[in-house]
Amino acid sequence: MQINAYWRQLGMQSSMLSKNKTVNSPLKLFNFYKDSSLGRMINFINEAVIVVNANGTIEMVNANASALIGQTREVLLSENLLSFFSDDTGKVQSHVIQCLDSSESETIESPPFEVVIKQQNKPYHNVSVEISISSLPEELSANNSLFICILRDLTLHKAEYATLKKKAETDFLTGLANRHKFSDYLTRQWILCNSNNLPISLILIDIDHFKLFNDEYGHIAGDRCLKRIGDLLDLSMPNRDTLAARYGGEEFAIVLPNCSAQTAQLLAIRIKRHLAQLSSRHFVFSSNSRLTVSMGVATNENHRYESKESLLNAADTLLYQAKAQGRDQICYL
Numbered sequence: 001m002q003i004n005a006y007w008r009q010l011g012m013q014s015s016m017l018s019k020n021k022t023v024n025s026p027l028k029l030f031n032f033y034k035d036s037s038l039g040r041m042i043n044f045i046n047e048a049v050i051v052v053n054a055n056g057t058i059e060m061v062n063a064n065a066s067a068l069i070g071q072t073r074e075v076l077l078s079e080n081l082l083s084f085f086s087d088d089t090g091k092v093q094s095h096v097i098q099c100l101d102s103s104e105s106e107t108i109e110s111p112p113f114e115v116v117i118k119q120q121n122k123p124y125h126n127v128s129v130e131i132s133i134s135s136l137p138e139e140l141s142a143n144n145s146l147f148i149c150i151l152r153d154l155t156l157h158k159a160e161y162a163t164l165k166k167k168a169e170t171d172f173l174t175g176l177a178n179r180h181k182f183s184d185y186l187t188r189q190w191i192l193c194n195s196n197n198l199p200i201s202l203i204l205i206d207i208d209h210f211k212l213f214n215d216e217y218g219h220i221a222g223d224r225c226l227k228r229i230g231d232l233l234d235l236s237m238p239n240r241d242t243l244a245a246r247y248g249g250e251e252f253a254i255v256l257p258n259c260s261a262q263t264a265q266l267l268a269i270r271i272k273r274h275l276a277q278l279s280s281r282h283f284v285f286s287s288n289s290r291l292t293v294s295m296g297v298a299t300n301e302n303h304r305y306e307s308k309e310s311l312l313n314a315a316d317t318l319l320y321q322a323k324a325q326g327r328d329q330i331c332y333l
């Protein structure tokens with residue numbers, strides 16, 4: 001494909017098209033470069049390496065890069081690097097063009113940036129890649145501005161990051177969100193609900209006399225009890241926006257964005273009923289009484305509270321009111 005026609009097809013600006021840069025046929029250049037020291041060197045680099053000219057046409061490519069894109073070297077050589085990017089916004093294209101559009105005397109070393117590559121051998125399969133672009137010195141370019149692009153597959157890195165992030169946000173014992181995640185989520189949802197004039201509710205749940213349960217059955221049974229309560233809360237969440245978290249030792253919290261006071265109260269009643277059923281079956285003291293919970297429910301409607309901290313304080317006060325009034329009950333305004 002003619003290079004200028006290619007750029008037009010990509011919708012490039014006419015100023016870019018009119019740049020008077022010397023561009024030889026890629027195949028001709030490939031034959032020229034493949035036996036050069038540069039050509040031999042990139043084959044030994046243990047990274048995916050692509051050399052492009054100022055128009056983005058691929059002039060050299062090593063085996064790692066060819067495997068990453070999922071296309072043979074021969075096919076890649078007649079293509080433009082940008083045609084393999086998945087770039088709906090066009091931001092990556094403009095950035096690459098900016099890097100390649102340097103004057104010939106200028107040395108370019110772009111900080112690495114992320115692009116998504118459409119893998120050619122796996123339809124609809126995209127891979128996130130970090131790319132850095134540097135201009136090659138004149139003696140290696142044979143009078144033709146050349147740029148070396150190093151591509152690093154981010155798939156493994158992203159998977160590891162996701163695993164670590166999940167771990168950092170999860171309570172080890174119950175598998176619910178931990179307090180850190182709860183706090184972040186409440187902050188985000190508080191801002192979102194307030195800016196959209198939507199209510200937001202909070203339920204705090206504290207197990208009654210849990211110390212007695214631990215004293216009677218031991219800490220391992222206590223842990224099992226916390227885990228089962230966590231599972232039940234998780235199963236009771238009405239939608240994906242609702243977040244159940246372990247707030248402290250034997251305390252749980254539920255964030256309910258876009259949820260009215262009435263709906264939050266009904267949910268609290270339902271959860272308490274389910275917990276009572278679970279308790280009657282599994283968590284009964286030798287005195288024959290079962291494990292119970294106390295709950296505080298607060299809702300920010302019509303800007304009742306000035307901050308998320310005030311909402312949290314309100315739910316906490318209501319929870320302690322439930323404790324003070326004899327436990328095993330729900331308090332709300």
Ligand SMILES: Nc1nc2c(ncn2[C@@H]2O[C@H](COP(=O)(O)OP(=O)(O)OP(=O)(O)O)[C@@H](O)[C@H]2O)c(=O)[nH]1
Binds near residue numbers: 212223249250327
């Ligand atoms: N097994 C187990 N126990 C825990 C864990 N975290 C906190 N606890 C126990 O929870 C109990 C909390 O005791 P308190 O704060 O006195 O509260 P309580 O006995 O539930 O009494 P009230 O809240 O006043 O009804 C303590 O005995 C803690 O050891 C945990 O991860 N596992």
